[in-house]
Amino acid sequence: MSELLTFDNVWLEYGEKTVLERVDLGIAERSFVSIIGPSGAGKSSFLRLVLGQEGPSRGRILLDGKKLTPECGPDRGVVFQRYSVFPHLTALRNVMFGRECAKAPFTARLFGAARRAAAEEAEAMLVEVGLGDALHLYPAQLSGGMQQRLAIAQALMARPRVLLLDEPFGALDPGIRQDMHRLILGLWQEHSLTVLMVTHDIGEAFGLGTRVLAFDKRRIDPHAPHRFGATAVYDLPLTRKPPLYTPDPEREVLRLTESVITRTHDSQ
């Protein structure tokens, strides 16, 4: 497998404060990398660097062999824990958004045949994530799990090289979370994705990932805790996947209940 994402001695510093130090990693294409670690160990900073929200203070990050610009672009998709769908657009329009931006630079809206094509594509994507009967609902009418499904569909429409997940299932109920695990694994295989997922849930990290990175500080100066930064202290490739995700009738019931609640809410 070729290396998609390369970290070459990457540091992230704010003045005196060092957040990340000496991060040297290669992320293979089509891998599912889980990132774990205690709070403040630079997991989210690491994700921000890949996302391009900020640039490294030292070192280089390469995507497909090219240096990453410190600005977000359509080659990297993202799903946050919350707020990553647009509240003023229906599910369908949320998913069409990327296509509309790409094809209509000035109006960011499509009309006629182009619009129908984008809508069809978006609808197929929504059906794939299980939102086939929620096309015209606004995010406020969707449950937390459905909003995350929508956010994933929206990100996948732009066909990103890397999909970044920042604690995507952290706010969901356990039963719904299992459904989402199955969904994201299916999409990962179906779309040949490369996924970087930050999580607090160790079980989730090992259950989903093909590789687990644990971030922490190697050195700590008790008199100046900000002096040293974190890095990937454990890098565990997982070759055998435990059969965690067999269908479970009880969870099916939960999923159905969720969709019934949404429909009742919709009809009021």
Next chain:
Amino acid sequence: MRWVNVRPNQRSAVLLGAVPLLLLVVAYLFAAAARHAANPADKILPTPAAMVAAMRGLLVDADPLSGHLIFWADTLASLERLGLALGICALSALLVGMVLGVLPSARATFGGLVTTIAVIPPIALLPILFIVFGLGETAKVALIVVGVTPFLIRDLADHVAALPQEQMIKAQTLGASSWQLALRVALPQALPRLIAGLRLSLGPAWVYLISAEAIASDVGLGYRIFLVRRYLSMDIIIPYVAWISLLAIVMDVALAQLSRRGFVWAHQASR
């Protein structure tokens, strides 16, 4: 049952809301009757009959000098000024507020200027406006614009800047340019806020309108009230004030309806 848990249903809520208003009217009628019992020529608390008689002259009889029906000419003039001013306010606030909210560099450059203008009491600027624009319509419209726009701009810019950062990042990872981000993400979410801001600004806008009309005008609701004050004509002032309140309520309800119809998503309780 505890008092905090007593919730009136929709019908009784309407009835309950009407009670204080009715009590106010009844109290006025009693006070007016008492004053007229002591002095039949009392002008301070006119009876409803006196008000109807006084208003008939303004409502249906044309003014011999100008040939206008004074009440309607006043209403029209005031609403024209208010409508024109609020239109200018809304458009300019939308434009400037969006730019300040979306572009951090614009906010850094002009944020201080807008804040400075916003703290100037608009009425203190009225003499300047009269000197610059003369005593015509422009100065009156300008007073409302100067008074309301800075508030709207700040409100809108703050709202746009406070939209979740996740949304902005997400839009960029979907390929949106600055322009597309402003047009498709920020603008639609700014519009309901603009309407809410306009509703809050209606009160101050009326204050500025009536102030400007009181000082230099020859037609308008505020002008009429201040004119007839010289003759202690409470029988005209009270109906005019009631009419102004009614107009303000109608405008408020209309804006609320516009927001609810036009931006369904903004009025759904989130789950």
